[in-house]
Amino acid sequence: MTKPKIGIILSSTRETRFADRPAKWVQDIANVRGDADYEIVDLREYPLPFFDAVGSPRFVPLTDEAQLRFARKIGEFDGYIFVTAEYNHTVPGVLSNALTYIFNETDRKPAAFVGYGAVGGSRAVEHLRALVVELSMVPTRFAVHINMEPLLGMLRGGKDFADYDYLAPTVTTMLDELAWYTRTLKAGRERELAKAA
Numbered sequence: 054m055t056k057p058k059i060g061i062i063l064s065s066t067r068e069t070r071f072a073d074r075p076a077k078w079v080q081d082i083a084n085v086r087g088d089a090d091y092e093i094v095d096l097r098e099y100p101l102p103f104f105d106a107v108g109s110p111r112f113v114p115l116t117d118e119a120q121l122r123f124a125r126k127i128g129e130f131d132g133y134i135f136v137t138a139e140y141n142h143t144v145p146g147v148l149s150n151a152l153t154y155i156f157n158e159t160d161r162k163p164a165a166f167v168g169y170g171a172v173g174g175s176r177a178v179e180h181l182r183a184l185v186v187e188l189s190m191v192p193t194r195f196a197v198h199i200n201m202e203p204l205l206g207m208l209r210g211g212k213d214f215a216d217y218d219y220l221a222p223t224v225t226t227m228l229d230e231l232a233w234y235t236r237t238l239k240a241g242r243e244r245e246l247a248k249a250a
């Protein structure tokens with residue numbers, strides 16, 4: 054089996070976003086493991102219109118190059134870590150919109166979650182778990198939740214993740230579970246492809 058690739062997907066694009074900090078923090082912890090290649094996917098680099106394809110990509114293949122470029126990038130990965138903000142108790146619209154352009158690319162691949170917000174982004178994470186099931190992803194159990202105190206400490210108090218050392222072990226737990234599902238599902242997909250060949 055080739056080394057798995059994991060996409061770390063950001064959910065927000067606004068100029069003063071916090072998103073870059075948790076994404077980089079998770080990527081740095083993950084990179085030390087050597088068990089997969091972890092790549093950040095920044096939706097700023099994939100500007101997409103409000104969903105305007107002629108139909109669901111489940112039934113109507115995309116034709117627009119910008120939309121296809123995003124779908125191809127997502128399809129490169131064997132698993133995903135969604136680093137999500139919580140806007141109005143749910144998934145930021147920019148991420149939800151981007152995911153409407155996806156269908157087969159995420160088939161039988163695991164999705165793990167890092168949430169941040171007043172209650173650790175937990176409402177957004179729960180909504181995202183339900184959303185990714187429709188894209189045939191397998192949502193995992195152990196998420197990372199960065200709640201109000203560390204979020205405000207970092208946004209306004211000049212603090213960093215090192216000041217909240219109880220958070221890093223939750224990343225390891227999340228990554229351990231994600232690694233198991235990534236290997237197992239990748240092996241399953243490859244077995245089926247080999248049978249079909």
Ligand SMILES: Cc1cc2nc3c(=O)[nH]c(=O)nc-3n(C[C@H](O)[C@H](O)[C@H](O)COP(=O)(O)O)c2cc1C
Nearest residue numbers: 065069070071072138139140141142169170171172
């Ligand atoms: C439009 C908007 C709605 C928000 N709604 C929530 C919310 O429902 N729950 C929450 O915990 N934080 C909420 N927040 C605060 C965010 O947690 C905080 O601004 C965070 O930094 C947003 O992520 P970002 O910086 O990556 O955009 C909201 C922020 C914005 C801009």
